[in-house]
Amino acid sequence: MILLNKIETGGEAENYLAELKSRFPSLPVAGVSALTGQLGPIRDFMKAGTTVTFVGSSGVGKSSLINAVLGRQHMHTGEIREDDSKGRHTTTHRELIFTADGAAIIDTPGLRSVGLTEDSQMGEWFSDVENLFSQCKFADCSHNTEPGCAVQNALALGRLDISKWENYLQMQKEIRFEKRKSDKALQSEEKKKWAKIGQTFKKIKKERER
Ligand code: GDP
Ligand code: ZN
Numbered sequence: 001m002i003l004l005n006k007i008e009t010g011g012e013a014e015n016y017l018a019e020l021k022s023r024f025p026s027l028p029v030a031g032v033s034a035l036t037g038q039l040g041p042i043r044d045f046m047k048a049g050t051t052v053t054f055v056g057s058s059g060v061g062k063s064s065l066i067n068a069v070l071g072r073q074h075m076h077t078g079e080i081r082e083d084d085s086k087g088r089h090t091t092t093h094r095e096l097i098f099t100a101d102g103a104a105i106i107d108t109p110g111l112r113s114v115g116l117t118e119d120s121q122m123g124e125w126f127s128d129v130e131n132l133f134s135q136c137k138f139a140d141c142s143h144n145t146e147p148g149c150a151v152q153n154a155l156a157l158g159r160l161d162i163s164k165w166e167n168y169l170q171m172q173k174e175i176r177f178e179k180r181k182s183d184k185a186l187q188s189e190e191k192k193k194w195a196k197i198g199q200t201f202k203k204i205k206k207e208r209e210r
Pocket of ligand 1: 005032058064
């Protein structure tokens with residue numbers, strides 16, 4: 001579900017909320033406030049046995065929301081050092097916290113993305129965008145400068161919101177990023193496999209030569 005925190009700040013926040021609701025009609029969207037304890041449907045989502053995590057940019061109020069849900073100031077403990085993608089060491093800690101109702105919260109302050117994959121059904125929420133693709137003149141349209149591009153037409157006519165299109169492009173970028181990452185992991189698996197086969201073969205060859 002999509003939470004818009006700091007809703008108690010009023011005007012602009014309410015506008016964003018309305019925009020989110022119209023942008024994602026098939027998703028539960030709620031305005032909440034960690035400050036005033038206005039938690040809307042969060043607790044309904046956190047029944048016993050469920051596991052949730054809060055994802056969002058730093059400063060949006062994830063820690064505050066977790067504290068509000070728990071009804072206490074939660075103290076972080078235990079740190080794990082891990083490599084980030086640039087090979088640097090960053091310090092993050094991960095934790096599993098339980099609410100009084102028996103729901104689990106995975107608290108990962110270092111979480112920067114949710115790891116979108118092609119099969120994560122994101123397309124469902126952008127079906128109006130993806131429906132346009134079949135209306136482009138060229139089947140391999142890149143939706144940039146081609147004549148007869150349904151996306152560019154819809155943007156020009158104001159039928160497709162430019163920020164929605166930008167969201168879609170951003171989502172595709174994240175999917176590609178995750179794919180490259182997993183491809184790299186696969187490649188290194190494959191390398192390891194062949195390295196091992198090579199080593200074993202060398203050994204066998206040596207033994208035969210004896
Ligand atoms: P995190 O980085 O996502 O964990 O965000 P924090 O929980 O540390 O909150 C970031 C800042 O936003 C802090 O200064 C909070 O006091 C403030 N904040 C969090 N929730 C709310 C809220 O509902 N309303 C307002 N006005 N401020 C909030
Ligand atoms: Zn196109």
